[in-house]
Amino acid sequence: MKVTISLIKADIGGWVGHSTVHPKQIELAKQKLSEAKETGLLLDFFVFHVGDDLQLLMTHKYGESNPEIHKLAWDTFVEVTNKVSKVLKLYGAGQDLLSEAFSGNVRGMGPGVAEMEIEERPSEPFIVFAADKTEPGAWNYPLYKIFADPFNTAGLVIDPSMHDGFKFEVMDVIEHKVVVLNAPEEIYDLLALIGTPGRYVIRRIWRKKDDLIAAAASVTRLNLIAGKYVGKDDPVLIIRAQHGLPAVGEILEAFAFPHLVAGWMRGSHNGPLMPVPMKYAKCTRFDGPPRVIALGFQLHDGILEGPNDLFDDPAYDLSRQTAQMIAEYMRRHGPFMPHRLGMEEMEYTTLPHVLKKLEDRFKMAEE
Numbered sequence: 001m002k003v004t005i006s007l008i009k010a011d012i013g014g015w016v017g018h019s020t021v022h023p024k025q026i027e028l029a030k031q032k033l034s035e036a037k038e039t040g041l042l043l044d045f046f047v048f049h050v051g052d053d054l055q056l057l058m059t060h061k062y063g064e065s066n067p068e069i070h071k072l073a074w075d076t077f078v079e080v081t082n083k084v085s086k087v088l089k090l091y092g093a094g095q096d097l098l099s100e101a102f103s104g105n106v107r108g109m110g111p112g113v114a115e116m117e118i119e120e121r122p123s124e125p126f127i128v129f130a131a132d133k134t135e136p137g138a139w140n141y142p143l144y145k146i147f148a149d150p151f152n153t154a155g156l157v158i159d160p161s162m163h164d165g166f167k168f169e170v171m172d173v174i175e176h177k178v179v180v181l182n183a184p185e186e187i188y189d190l191l192a193l194i195g196t197p198g199r200y201v202i203r204r205i206w207r208k209k210d211d212l213i214a215a216a217a218s219v220t221r222l223n224l225i226a227g228k229y230v231g232k233d234d235p236v237l238i239i240r241a242q243h244g245l246p247a248v249g250e251i252l253e254a255f256a257f258p259h260l261v262a263g264w265m266r267g268s269h270n271g272p273l274m275p276v277p278m279k280y281a282k283c284t285r286f287d288g289p290p291r292v293i294a295l296g297f298q299l300h301d302g303i304l305e306g307p308n309d310l311f312d313d314p315a316y317d318l319s320r321q322t323a324q325m326i327a328e329y330m331r332r333h334g335p336f337m338p339h340r341l342g343m344e345e346m347e348y349t350t351l352p353h354v355l356k357k358l359e360d361r362f363k364m365a366e367e
């Protein structure tokens with residue numbers, strides 16, 4: 001049976017500030033999606049949040065970029081904005097709904113999307129990752145570890161189905177181009193690109209031996225769409241697991257190291273990506289630190305058996321503690337790089353204004 005997994009998310013107002021969502025937003029979104037399930041449009045759904053981002057996980061039969069499914073998500077975000085965010089004057093009500101009217105597909109309109117159409121396997125475990133206060137390039141490091149690094153994923157060496165490796169689709173989000181690179185043969189080229197996560201973002205991964213889709217990530221960058229700073233686009237990711245794909249534990253393993261990602265306060269700082277359970281998916285210190293949740297599901301005929309809140313485990317305590325030590329270390333740099341992001345990333349903030357203001361006061365330096 002063919003099933004499409006669509007994960008569509010947006011920040012449509014925070015409670016309080018940009019820290020988390022309001023329970024009434026979740027409630028109304030659930031109601032909208034359960035109506036869509038009753039009509040048969042959806043097979044199943046799960047509404048959740050990470051930080052101030054409302055996440056609509058949906059399963060259906062209609063393929064990727066389906067206008068009806070995207071419209072459902074869009075209408076849900078609009079209704080929750082109007083009936084909850086605006087009424088409660090939540091912070092930044094409707095902030096990610098950049099366009100006035102829906103145009104057939106939410107891609108490029110503000111909300112983030114990760115989607116994959118799959119042939120449901122006899123057993124179909126998959127994991128949904130959602131992060132707040134960071135950007136899509138934040139997945140580059142863990143995706144590389146999971147699908148290309150045998151020091152992370154033992155199966156790349158041990159399992160004959162994975163031994164040929166994986167194909168990575170990398171998107172240049174500035175020039176809006178994509179390139180497909182093969183691992184392990186082209187890992188140096190791959191790393192040369194994805195080591196710049198603000199520009200080159202892994203969008204999809206397939207198993208090489210049979211082109212089975214293994215991972216799909218959101219790649220929207222709101223600031224690039226809007227042309228002015230409207231925040232980082234907190235990313236989502238879907239990864240299929242087991243039976244010739246990385247095991248659940250190999251996928252989670254990549255998140256044990258809280259690597260530095262761009263985002264955090266004002267989308268302008270580097271900080272550690274901290275793996276947390278759903279109950280801690282709330283941003284606090286310096287509007288962060290950036291955090292990620294992992295929800296596991298077993299799919300059966302399109303029904304989502306889950307979630308299994310996978311970072312809700314003492315095995316991740318050390319990663320969380322390490323993340324806090326890194327957070328403390330980075331914070332001590334205050335407005336200095338490399339805590340604050342570099343010039344290119346500051347393009348949509350005040351930096352150009354400061355340079356403009358000082359334009360006439362800059363004199364040629366004497367030899």
Ligand code: F6R
Pocket residue numbers: 017018092133231232263264265266267286287
């Ligand atoms: C980062 C983020 C927050 C805000 C910060 C200032 O993605 O959403 O860190 O940038 O709280 O927000 P404003 O300018 O809305 O007061």
Ligand code: MG
Pocket residue numbers: 011013014017018052092095
């Ligand atoms: Mg917000």
Ligand code: MG
Pocket residue numbers: 011051052053132133234
């Ligand atoms: Mg957010």
